[in-house]
Amino acid sequence: MAITLFHRTTIGEARSIVSQGWVDRTWDLGLQDVHTGEDLALTGVWLCSRPLDTEDDDVLHGDALLEVTVDADEEELRPFELEGFFHDARFWVVSADFLNARSRTRIARVDPRSSWGYRAWPRGQDEEQQ
16 A cells, blocks of 8 residues: 655755665654653654645645655555644655655655746656656
8 A cells, every 4th residue: 555745855955865765864853752851853754644734834845746656555654754744744764765665756846936847847747766
């Protein structure tokens, strides 16, 4: 079973992901350890059950929206999920190795106000990771 998730990033990063694959990043999402109170940083690739807008979060934004089709079921993704991170969406931080082996990624949308290059792309042609 496949699940479609979303990731927002810069246009340059989106093109790199589509052509070369995912790379783990360390994210400071403002989380704290429940036992120690220490700040937590998570390493991996964040994915969301719906496209995020800048109103959702000021850290997880960008001008390119990636659509990620993950060849996994709910149980396989459960260890990566951060429950309750958004009240109206599900959120995961997944390892790049897992995504590179088990997903297909395409640029679903680019904010045309952000890039003269986007306007130069032929209409109807999306880039897709093979």
